[in-house]
Amino acid sequence: MTPELTLTTGPGPDGAVVLTASGEIDMSNAETFAGALTRAVADAAGARLVVDLTAVEYLDSAGLAALFAQADHIELRTGPLLAPLLEISGLSDLTTVHQL
Template sequence: MTTELTLRTGTGPDGAVVLTVAGEIDMSNAGVFADALTEAVAGADGSRLVVDLTAVQYLDSAGLAALFAQADHIEVRTGQLLAPLLEISGLTELTTIHRA
């Protein structure tokens, strides 16, 4: 069974490309998430890409791996729920994390 995941790409008020993610990211849909990240990085074409995880309620190691694979090309916006996970995982050492 696939876990519900919503992905939307748009432009933020500052002109940055924003990939907004909602739901849960786990091994059942991490491939879809990774593909969306890859597409968003390519579509950003050198512009800032912000991955907005504020509406994500769950992120497992497969989702983290997708973020790590693109760490050089993204910034992450997160809420209180995922912030400790991103810090413990070491992602905060590789990319900019914005707390919402």
């Protein structure tokens, strides 16, 4: 069974807005993820927006496309599982990636 995607938005300890995703991001839920990203960018209103992907177990091209669409407005937080994907895709060249 595929882990359900959960998304939460809240303030980070440093004043940034943090959108936290957990589970899997694939073509079945990428539209939901993209919508959450768009809303978080609007809600951040110029503040830093950090997308925390440390609890994401799988990210396919549909999820990457959602991240690329907002690359100018976000920073990413990831663990060792997704870091190579963000590097190979070129996303790490477009936005700041914090690897934990």
